[in-house]
Amino acid sequence: MRIYRFSLLFAACFLQAALVFSQGKIEKEKSIKKSEVPEAALEWLDDAFEEIKKPKWYQEFFENGYSYEAKFRFQEHFYSVEFDSLGRIEDVEVEIQLSELASEIRETIEAYWDTNYEKYKVLKVQIQYSGEEDDLEDFFDEDSMEGVRIAYEIEYHGKEISGADEIWEATFDSAGVFISKRKIIIRISDNLTF
Amino acid sequence: MKKLSLLAFLLVFIQSVYAQDRVFMTGFFPEAALTKKLSNGNKINFKVENQEYFYRNVEDPSERWKVSHYRTDLMAFYDWKASPLYSLAFGVFHRIHEGANANRLIQQLAFIQRTRIGRLGHRIRTDQTFQTAEQVVYRLRYRLAWDIPLEGTTLDPGEKYLVISDEPIFGLQGEEFDIENRLVLSLGKLIDEQNKIEYSIDYRTDGFFQDGFRNRLWFKIGYFYNF
Numbered sequence: 001m002r003i004y005r006f007s008l009l010f011a012a013c014f015l016q017a018a019l020v021f022s023q024g025k026i027e028k029e030k031s032i033k034k035s036e037v038p039e040a041a042l043e044w045l046d047d048a049f050e051e052i053k054k055p056k057w058y059q060e061f062f063e064n065g066y067s068y069e070a071k072f073r074f075q076e077h078f079y080s081v082e083f084d085s086l087g088r089i090e091d092v093e094v095e096i097q098l099s100e101l102a103s104e105i106r107e108t109i110e111a112y113w114d115t116n117y118e119k120y121k122v123l124k125v126q127i128q129y130s131g132e133e134d135d136l137e138d139f140f141d142e143d144s145m146e147g148v149r150i151a152y153e154i155e156y157h158g159k160e161i162s163g164a165d166e167i168w169e170a171t172f173d174s175a176g177v178f179i180s181k182r183k184i185i186i187r188i189s190d191n192l193t194f
Numbered sequence: 195m196k197k198l199s200l201l202a203f204l205l206v207f208i209q210s211v212y213a214q215d216r217v218f219m220t221g222f223f224p225e226a227a228l229t230k231k232l233s234n235g236n237k238i239n240f241k242v243e244n245q246e247y248f249y250r251n252v253e254d255p256s257e258r259w260k261v262s263h264y265r266t267d268l269m270a271f272y273d274w275k276a277s278p279l280y281s282l283a284f285g286v287f288h289r290i291h292e293g294a295n296a297n298r299l300i301q302q303l304a305f306i307q308r309t310r311i312g313r314l315g316h317r318i319r320t321d322q323t324f325q326t327a328e329q330v331v332y333r334l335r336y337r338l339a340w341d342i343p344l345e346g347t348t349l350d351p352g353e354k355y356l357v358i359s360d361e362p363i364f365g366l367q368g369e370e371f372d373i374e375n376r377l378v379l380s381l382g383k384l385i386d387e388q389n390k391i392e393y394s395i396d397y398r399t400d401g402f403f404q405d406g407f408r409n410r411l412w413f414k415i416g417y418f419y420n421f
Contacts (some may be wrong), residue, residue: 028350062356190229192315192339194239
């Protein structure tokens with residue numbers, strides 16, 4: 001019984017640690033010049049999105065490393081392309097409206113909110129495309145879905161039935177099934193409030 | 195010395211633009227605010243503001259350039275968290291102003307709107323000012339502030355930011371109605387999660403409907419500490 005309890009505790013700690021790690025909390029982000037971006041990232045972006053003009057580049061620092069991000073507007077949507085520290089593509093996020101999702105996916109997501117929240121308000125919806133470098137490139141310049149994984153990252157204000165009233169960022173899989181969520185910390189606004 | 199001459203020139207220029215019946219004053223405006231976050235998410239805030247003028251366009255030239263205390267305001271707020279982005283506050287205020295000390299009650303609704311670049315802070319206030327032998331002044335004010343990080347899309351400790359704000363204030367005293375406007379441009383630095391410092395230019399105009407249209411230009415330095 002004791003070993004069982006100990007294992008359970010160990011598993012809980014491990015899960016917690018894994019959850020914290022997977023959230024990949026950004027500790028610092030700053031804007032950078034194009035000249036500071038790894039060549040591989042510039043090349044990938046140029047191959048996948050030939051028509052974009054000047055993306056804005058950012059470097060994000062995590063507890064255990066850093067990454068690069070390009071942000072730009074393309075075909076009426078806001079894009080955010082994430083690269084690792086060597087400039088290898090990690091994922092592409094495209095901001096959309098909830099109404100742009102297929103109705104069955106939207107209904108699955110809304111069912112999750114209806115079950116878990118007293119009330120909610122959607123703030124930002126992003127489709128996240130991830131996969132191998134070539135597969136992602138083919139998806140954006142040739143529309144080929146092969147090897148591309150889809151997830152939805154949604155920011156919303158939700159009051160949980162259990163009481164917590166927060167801004168959340170949740171990830172849903174390609175079918176709209178809930179995977180995970182984290183609380184978004186709103187920086188204190190004492191200079192704007194008082 | 196060069197900077198001082200430039201400042202003097204600027205002030206003389208501003209003064210010449212406005213006729214003599216328009217009041218103009220300028221000076222220093224240090225302010226400090228302490229905000230205590232309570233375990234229930236509510237906040238308590240204390241703030242002190244001090245205004246010291248060094249120039250006024252009064253008739254007597256010998257009185258124009260003179261450093262003197264204008265007013266000191268002390269205020270305290272209790273702020274209820276209505277949601278992660280909305281809060282309601284109630285405040286009390288005391289003004290130390292030679293011959294015109296005053297007390298004020300303040301009610302406030304504030305909310306934050308997160309935008310692609312920075313965030314917008316909305317603040318709607320009503321207040322009532324009480325002064326001996328004067329009628330109560332009732333005011334309605336709305337401040338819109340845009341908080342823009344200067345080193346990326348989010349503001350991280352050690353980074354600078356800009357705040358542009360404007361606040362029209364509608365006041366009623368007896369049957370007299372007036373409008374005041376406060377336009378503020380601030381350059382701030384988030385020193386760490388608890389400390390901020392802001393350098394601002396605060397331009398206030400009032401007396402639109404009364405005798406003596408008044409301009410006040412303040413050079414502010416603000417310190418914000420939360421714990």
